[in-house]
Amino acid sequence: MSLGIAxxxxxxxxxxxxxDKISRELRAYGANLVVYPDTxxxxxxxxxxxxxxxxxxxxxxxxxxPAIKGIFWRNNIxxxxxxxxxxxxxxxxxxxxxxxxxxxxxxLSFGKDNFVAGVEMTHPxxxxxxxxxxxxxxxxxxxxxxxxxxxxxxxxEVLLGETLAHQLSLKAGGNIQIADRQLNVSGIxxxxxxxxxxxxxxxxxxxxxxxxxxxxxxxxxxxxxxxEDDFARRDPKTMSPxxxxxxxxxxxxxxxxxxxxxxxxxxxxxxxRQVAQNEGRVLSRIQGLMLLMALAALLASxxxxxxxxxxxxxxRRTEVGLMKALGASNRAIISLFFTEAGLLALSGGAIxxxxxxxxxxxxxxxVFDSRINVQPxxxxxxxxxxxxxxxxxxxxxxxxxxxxxxxxxxRGDL
Amino acid sequence: MKAGGxxxxxxxxxxxxxxxxxxxxxxLAFLAVVIAASIVxxxxxxxxGSQTNLLSEFRNYGANVIVTGRDGGQLPVAxxxxxxxxxxxxxxAVEFSYAVARTHRGQAVVVAGVDFDKVRQxxxxxxxxxxxxxxxxxxxxLGSRLAPMLSPKGESFELSFDHRSIQLAGGSVLRTxxxxxxxxYLPMQEFIGRTGVRTSxxxxxxxxxxxxxxxxxxxLSAALPEADVRPIQxxxxxxxxxxxxxxxxxxxxxxxxxxxTVLCMLxxxxxxxxxxRKDFAVMKALGASDRLVNLxxxxxxxxMGVLGGCTGFLIGxxxxxxxxxxxxxxxxxxxxxxxxxxxxxxxxxALAATVVPLSLLHRVEPAAMLRGE
Numbered sequence: 156m157s158l159g160i161a162x163x164x165x166x167x168x169x170x171x172x173x174x175d176k177i178s179r180e181l182r183a184y185g186a187n188l189v190v191y192p193d194t195x196x197x198x199x200x201x202x203x204x205x206x207x208x209x210x211x212x213x214x215x216x217x218x219x220x221p222a223i224k225g226i227f228w229r230n231n232i233x234x235x236x237x238x239x240x241x242x243x244x245x246x247x248x249x250x251x252x253x254x255x256x257x258x259x260x261x262x263l264s265f266g267k268d269n270f271v272a273g274v275e276m277t278h279p280x281x282x283x284x285x286x287x288x289x290x291x292x293x294x295x296x297x298x299x300x301x302x303x304x305x306x307x308x309x310x311x312e313v314l315l316g317e318t319l320a321h322q323l324s325l326k327a328g329g330n331i332q333i334a335d336r337q338l339n340v341s342g343i344x345x346x347x348x349x350x351x352x353x354x355x356x357x358x359x360x361x362x363x364x365x366x367x368x369x370x371x372x373x374x375x376x377x378x379x380x381x382x383e384d385d386f387a388r389r390d391p392k393t394m395s396p397x398x399x400x401x402x403x404x405x406x407x408x409x410x411x412x413x414x415x416x417x418x419x420x421x422x423x424x425x426x427x428r429q430v431a432q433n434e435g436r437v438l439s440r441i442q443g444l445m446l447l448m449a450l451a452a453l454l455a456s457x458x459x460x461x462x463x464x465x466x467x468x469x470x471r472r473t474e475v476g477l478m479k480a481l482g483a484s485n486r487a488i489i490s491l492f493f494t495e496a497g498l499l500a501l502s503g504g505a506i507x508x509x510x511x512x513x514x515x516x517x518x519x520x521x522v523f524d525s526r527i528n529v530q531p532x533x534x535x536x537x538x539x540x541x542x543x544x545x546x547x548x549x550x551x552x553x554x555x556x557x558x559x560x561x562x563x564x565x566r567g568d569l
Numbered sequence: 570m571k572a573g574g575x576x577x578x579x580x581x582x583x584x585x586x587x588x589x590x591x592x593x594x595x596x597l598a599f600l601a602v603v604i605a606a607s608i609v610x611x612x613x614x615x616x617x618g619s620q621t622n623l624l625s626e627f628r629n630y631g632a633n634v635i636v637t638g639r640d641g642g643q644l645p646v647a648x649x650x651x652x653x654x655x656x657x658x659x660x661x662a663v664e665f666s667y668a669v670a671r672t673h674r675g676q677a678v679v680v681a682g683v684d685f686d687k688v689r690q691x692x693x694x695x696x697x698x699x700x701x702x703x704x705x706x707x708x709x710x711l712g713s714r715l716a717p718m719l720s721p722k723g724e725s726f727e728l729s730f731d732h733r734s735i736q737l738a739g740g741s742v743l744r745t746x747x748x749x750x751x752x753x754y755l756p757m758q759e760f761i762g763r764t765g766v767r768t769s770x771x772x773x774x775x776x777x778x779x780x781x782x783x784x785x786x787x788x789l790s791a792a793l794p795e796a797d798v799r800p801i802q803x804x805x806x807x808x809x810x811x812x813x814x815x816x817x818x819x820x821x822x823x824x825x826x827x828x829x830t831v832l833c834m835l836x837x838x839x840x841x842x843x844x845x846r847k848d849f850a851v852m853k854a855l856g857a858s859d860r861l862v863n864l865x866x867x868x869x870x871x872x873m874g875v876l877g878g879c880t881g882f883l884i885g886x887x888x889x890x891x892x893x894x895x896x897x898x899x900x901x902x903x904x905x906x907x908x909x910x911x912x913x914x915x916x917x918x919a920l921a922a923t924v925v926p927l928s929l930l931h932r933v934e935p936a937a938m939l940r941g942e
Contacts, residue, residue: 162829166822173818180814183807184630189746280806322640347802425746432694433629440626441815443896444619448612448819451888452826455608459833462601466840469594514825522817555593 159456159463160504164511164537166449168529169518173445176523177438178379182233186277186375187408187431190215190415190424214239214370217358219419220272221265223376226414228406229268231379234276237371239361243333243354246323253353254313254333256361261290274355277377278346285327285342288312290357312341314355334364376415376424380408382435453540460541461548464496468552475556476564485557492556496549497542504541508534580861584868587848594844601837602873602915605830606881607888610911612823614889618901619819622893623812624778628659631692632772633804634786639797644768648796652771655788659776663687664768666760670728670753672719679752680728682760685710691774694745701741703756709737710754713744719753728753730764779809831918838873838922842866842930849930850938859931866927870919878915882908 192213215237223235239256258273273290274281289312315325320343325331329340333354344355362368381387387407391399403410408431412424426432478488512529519527588595636652638644645651649664656662666682685703689695701708711720719726720739727734743749760766775782782805790798852862886903893901930938 158829158832162825165825169818169822177811177814180811181807183810185803185807278803280802282802345802347800347805351799425744425750427746428694428696429631429692429745429747431746433626436629437623437626437811440623440896441811444615444815444892445818445822447892447896448615448822448826451608451611451892452822452829455604455826455830456833458600458604459830459837462597462604462837463833465597466837466844469597470840470844518818518821518825522814522821 158507158510159460160507160537160541161510161514163449163453163456163540164508164529164533165514165518166445166452167533167537168511168515168527170442170445170449171530171533172515172519172527174438174442175379176519176525176527177441178434179233180523181434181438182377182379183279184430184434185279186235186377187380187427187434188376188378188412188415188424189373189427190376190419190422191373193421193423213421214367214372215374215419215422217362217369217371220371220374221263222418223374223415224263224265224268224270226411226418227404228378228411228414231406231411233377233379235272235374235376236274236277237358237374239358239365239367239370239372240353241361241365243364245319245331245333245354252319254361254364255350255353255355256358257355258358259287259290277375280346281350282345283314283342284345285340288314288339288341288357311336311360312339312357313360314342314344315340316351316353316355317343317345318351319353336360336364374419376411378408378411379406380411380431380434381406382439383407383409383432457540457544457548460544464545464549465552468492468549468556472556472559472564475559476561479559479561480565488557489553492549492553493546496545500542500545501538503545504538505534507541508537511537580865580868583865584872587869594841598838598841599873599877601834602877602919603881603884605834605918606878606911606915607884608830608881609827609914610882610885610907611888611892612826612885613907613910614886614901614904615892616816616819616823617904617907618889618893619897620778620812620816622897622899622901623815624776625659625899626897627808627812628774628776629693630804630808631694632663632774633782633801633808634773634775634789635799635801636771636773636789636793637769637797637799639795642795644771645793645795648768648793649771651792652773652789655785655792656773656775657777657781657785660774660785661687661691662771662773663691664757665770665772666757666764666766667769668730668760668764668766670730673727673729676718678715678719678728680730680760680764681752681754682757682764682766683754684757685754688754691772692745695749696744698742699740701738703758705738706759707736707738708741708756708759709739710741710743711739712750712752712754713742714750715753716742733763735763779805779812834918835922838870838919839926842923842926846930846933846938850935853935854939863927866923867920870923871916874916874919875912877919878912881915882911885911 192215217237220235220237223229223232226232236258237256241254241256242251243254244250245252260271260273260275263270263272275287313331315323315331320326320340323331325340327340327342331338331340331354338356338360344350358371362370386402387405387409389402391402391410391413394402403413408426412426415424416422475488478491515527515529519525636644636648649662652662663684668680668682669677670680671677685700685708689697689700697710701710707725716739723740725736725738727736729735737753737755743754755763775785777785782800786798786800849862849866852865853859857865889901890903893899
């Protein structure tokens with residue numbers, strides 16, 4: 156009985172919490188939002204090769220970025236990383252190669268919050284043979300002092316894309332000469348994407364080469380979002396103020412994009428539809444699967460509890476016979492059995508809830524390496540289900556027990 | 570000989586009469602077996618089958634393999650035709666060609682040639698206000714960041730390739746949030762006709778589990794040594810990860826459900842046997858041997874196991890099928906291998922459930938039992 160309730164509790168807890176967990180796992184697809192300067196210039200690149208002459212590009216400001224952690228849904232922001240591409244000449248043939256400035260694992264703070272941003276969070280599929288480079292310290296006061304050269308002196312570590320490293324026959328630990336700077340190759344990057352043919356460097360280095368202090372080309376943001384529904388697809392401009400507030404306060408990809416745009420001046424934020432759209436689909440499928448499995452488990456444990464109750468009552472038919480022989484009314488017997496079933500359900504439900512919470516935690520630890528939170532709201536729900544199932548399961552058996560002829564039962568003929 | 574026949578018919582009679590004399594109690598025990606078998610079969614079918622359904626969901630993320638010319642060179646001739654037979658069923662390969670054109674203001678834009686129908690299938694997340702008809706002259710798909718510059722009101726616009734200008738129809742705007750927003754897409758035929766550029770990239774959505782994708786990658790690289798075949802790590806890694814977690818979750822939950830239902834079934838069957846201690850005592854008092862009594866109860870349990878297992882399997886398949894339909898809008902492959910496992914498991918558990926109470930009953934004198942002690 157308690158076992159059945161425990162499993163039901165665990166399943167309901169898992170089914171309700173799985174969305175959050177899978178949502179975090181789906182962040183393995185990386186950033187689902189991108190912020191770029193609101194400008195008329197275009198990036199012209201095909202498979203990582205920039206085909207546009209360097210010119211009048213516009214930038215976002217690096218100092219605006221920590222504000223990303225100040226938006227309404229800041230706790231849903233898993234990470235972000237700025238990107239600043241620069242074309243540089245490398246090697247004896249002075250080949251043109253793209254250098255991408257970014258954060259690797261950078262300590263930032265906004266208000267009282269300290270957090271970490273960088274590609275390790277937004278591009279989890281990047282694999283580095285060797286070690287990740289250190290981020291350049293970026294203290295706004297340093298920057299104003301104009302002491303950039305000094306700042307870079309101990310941060311001259313970069314990652315070299317796999318393809319590029321092969322072409323230049325360089326290994327982790329080697330040196331590379333770029334724009335009069337001697338850089339350490341701390342690791343070889345394998346990303347399976349355009350970055351394999353590029354150099355990935357701390358943001359400050361790219362800004363320095365470009366002579367654009369504090370500049371950022373675009374920002375990739377990885378956020379936990381709610382699957383898009385019909386409401387999310389509506390245009391916020393056409394909503395009434397209350398609806399718009401509801402939209403603003405829901406973690407849809409579109410509303411988070413809108414908030415990012417508000418937080419960073421002169422920017423446009425878009426959802427990366429490939430990641431954002433499919434995330435919702437996969438999420439709702441997995442959630443649905445778990446919900447239906449929980450339903451099946453509930454059904455099974457309900458039937459099991461019913462069967463157990465029915466057996467228990469059948470075994471007590473002599474007791475019923477005795478009570479009836481002593482003049483108990485049918486109603487008295489029925490109420491006795493139902494009270495007993497109810498009490499059993501209450502205690503069984505409570506024990507089952509406790510045990511089920513433990514089970515859910517354990518499964519969370521096994522599968523996700525993090526605990527599954529069992530909502531306390533579930534306790535009354537679980538007990539209500541337990542009472543309902545137990546009483547429904549006993550009803551048939553109690554009815555039959557009441558209709559026994561006491562004489563027959565007591566003689567042992569039934 | 571005759572006595573043997575009579576004994577056999579009496580045995581069968583007793584087996585059958587049990588169902589008629591005490592239908593309620595038999596039904597209860599039978600129900601326990603059916604529930605257990607159906608839940609176990611649902612869990613098994615879901616555990617084994619849901620991966621296929623989830624994989625097809627992951628295919629919506631688009632390509633997971635990209636084929637380019639080696640070291641920035643051209644793709645070999647007819648690369649697509651050579652790769653097609655190596656791809657698992659359900660995979661989709663789409664050719665892309667890229668060139669740079671200039672707008673009337675002299676700004677450089679990337680122009681891509683692609684088969685609209687195929688790309689629509691591959692990249693289901695592309696949001697297009699209305700797809701252009703590829704057979705109309707000047708059909709084009711304009712990235713959302715380009716549209717306000719080139720054709721703000723959906724009017725036709727001009728691009729020039731190598732000082733030759735072409736007129737394109739506007740109005741179809743593509744929004745993806747990626748690099749595609751800054752490109753112009755043309756139908757492949759038109760693109761080749763205008764630029765003479767051949768296929769630059771083939772993007773493939775390989776259908777299958779992470780292991781199958783790796784195997785296909787190896788075959789493709791071997792078949793096209795002159796091309797660079799690479800997995801899109803972002804897609805492959807994330808898919809493997811999410812799939813792994815989901816599979817782990819389904820496995821953990823299935824185990825939990827299976828353990829509960831099996832325990833419930835065991836306890837119900839045990840009390841069913843104990844409940845029949847009077848039959849047991851009467852049989853022994855009338856001179857039945859221990860072996861015969863054991864055989865009788867084992868036969869009862871066995872019949873229950875077979876019937877319950879079969880019924881439960883069918884119900885379980887139905888349930889798994891229903892869950893898959895509700896959730897994935899697609900059926901789930903029924904695993905015939907589950908059937909013998911379920912039936913044998915039911916028989917084994919039903920027998921196991923009778924062993925303990927029987928050995929208990931054998932220790933008690935029939936007379937004491939009949940007296941009601």
